[in-house]
Amino acid sequence: MTNEEKRTALASLLRELPDVLVPMQIARTLHQSKNLIYEKLKIGDLTYYPVNGKYLIAKADLIDYIIEHGDECGNGRFRIGGGNGGK
Numbered sequence: 682m683t684n685e686e687k688r689t690a691l692a693s694l695l696r697e698l699p700d701v702l703v704p705m706q707i708a709r710t711l712h713q714s715k716n717l718i719y720e721k722l723k724i725g726d727l728t729y730y731p732v733n734g735k736y737l738i739a740k741a742d743l744i745d746y747i748i749e750h751g752d753e754c755g756n757g758r759f760r761i762g763g764g765n766g767g768k
Contacts, residue, residue: 684748687747687748688744688748691744691747691748692744695710695740695743695744698710698740699740700739700740700741701737701738701739701740702737702738702739702740702743703735703736703737703738704718704719704722704736704738705718707727707738707743710743711747719736721746722736722738726746726750727742727743727746728742728745728746729742
C-alpha cells in the first residue's frame, strides 16, 4: 500500500473527527494513553499548535503521524505504539 493510498484510507476512516483535535481525542482515537500522546508532542513526533495554553493538532498531522509511525499489519491495518495497545 502506498503512502497516498494509506492517506486516503485514513482520511476516510477518520472522517467523523473534527479537523482540529486535542490530545485526549487523539488518545481515544488511537486507543493510547493521554500521557503517551503528550510525550509524542513533547519529543516532536506529533506536530501541534499551542493556542491559549492548549495543544491543538490538525487531523492532517495526525494522519501523517500514523503513516510515519504506524506498523502496517496487512489488510490496510496499522498498529501504533507496538505491544498489545494498538490492536
